[in-house]
Amino acid sequence: DSGVTQTPKHLITATGQRVTLRCSPRSGDLSVYWYQQSLDQGLQFLIQYYNGEERAKGNILERFSAQQFPDLHSELNLSSLELGDSALYFCASSVAWLAGGNEQFFGPGTRLTVL
């Protein structure tokens, strides 16, 4: 158990819908990262937050947004869902936001299926 929690574990929805994925980082970790793992794109970095502020953006679609709340949990919002958004979405956390040897610990993931 990495200490990172993600809910829900599975999510099945229809095209055009909107969903929210939730992540709670390890106790003491201020940085949260979101990754998407799909069959065609592999594991890709989406976005990073540190202590409530966005710090880095990767290949995140405009239909996707995220935020980190004062209690440090984070939510990833996916809207106007398409079939191609079906993937495993991981949240990871680490202590800091600038590199320095801190490994990222991953949550169990949320498997999103868009029908």
Place this chain on the structure above:
Amino acid sequence: AQKITQTQPGMFVQEKEAVTLDCTYDTSDQSYGLFWYKQPSSGEMIFLIYQGSYDEQNATEGRYSLNFQKARKSANLVISASQLGDSAMYFCAMRENTGFQKLVFGTGTRLLVSP
């Protein structure tokens, strides 16, 4: 730009044997970190081992060791005394230390350990 290459889509090894999973990387940074993660069929990403670019000694964690050859830009994972529970996908990842902490992942190697 960072790039991770894992050229072995699949590897087979017998129980109790050692196996090496290959990883090469490309970066223009002098300071970076290299990681290996294990992803069992259940889907979670499990951190295995970390090597910093300035670390002079190869990293070891139990049965895992990282064969780091900086001049060749390779960071191979060696698993000694393979166990059936080692059957999983293995991902090599890199993080440049000059910026944010996003991880760039390779495509993974599926390891199958046979009795």
